[in-house]
Amino acid sequence: MKNLVCFFSASGTTKALAEKIAESINADILEIEPVEKYTSTDLDWNDKNSRSSIEMQDEKSRPKMQDINIAIDNYDKIILGFPVWWDLAPRIINTFLEQVDLKNKKVYVFVTSGGSSVNGSFNDLKNRYPNINFVSGKRFFNNETNQDYLIWLN
Numbered sequence: 001m002k003n004l005v006c007f008f009s010a011s012g013t014t015k016a017l018a019e020k021i022a023e024s025i026n027a028d029i030l031e032i033e034p035v036e037k038y039t040s041t042d043l044d045w046n047d048k049n050s051r052s053s054i055e056m057q058d059e060k061s062r063p064k065m066q067d068i069n070i071a072i073d074n075y076d077k078i079i080l081g082f083p084v085w086w087d088l089a090p091r092i093i094n095t096f097l098e099q100v101d102l103k104n105k106k107v108y109v110f111v112t113s114g115g116s117s118v119n120g121s122f123n124d125l126k127n128r129y130p131n132i133n134f135v136s137g138k139r140f141f142n143n144e145t146n147q148d149y150l151i152w153l154n
Helices: 013-025 051-057 091-099 119-128 146-153
Strands: 003-007 028-031 077-083 106-112 133-139
Touching: 003 013, 013 028, 013 077, 013 106, 013 146, 091 119, 106 119, 119 133
Parallel strands: 003 028, 003 077, 077 106, 106 133
Antiparallel strands: none
16 A cells, blocks of 8 residues: 655654654655745734734635645555644645545544643544544554554555
């Protein structure tokens, strides 16, 4: 099976983890990049008028993402990573899932968060996209080993 690690990272934390996972399982990697990068002001979750707060309050919000220049069809297993925002996946993950055909793929979700588990975002994605085969979700910290990633994905 060919593996692809797809990730969105606003501050670099999820990117670092995605790179570790991709290296440990010998997977290709794809960054889900917004057309308009997020600034620290955009990410201020204490500000109800910040970009991230406004996006997360609107279930229909779909931030534009950069074009994907990789053939998703060539992969069997997709490992999808993102930070948890308001106990959910950032809306750009919805953009990605609605623009990329993941039919017949096994999708594993990993998240980074200072306090939230993977459950809220994983269950929301499973309910929102019933045609996608979401296999497992996991919150990782910074002390996992390559073996931990392999055990999870097998």
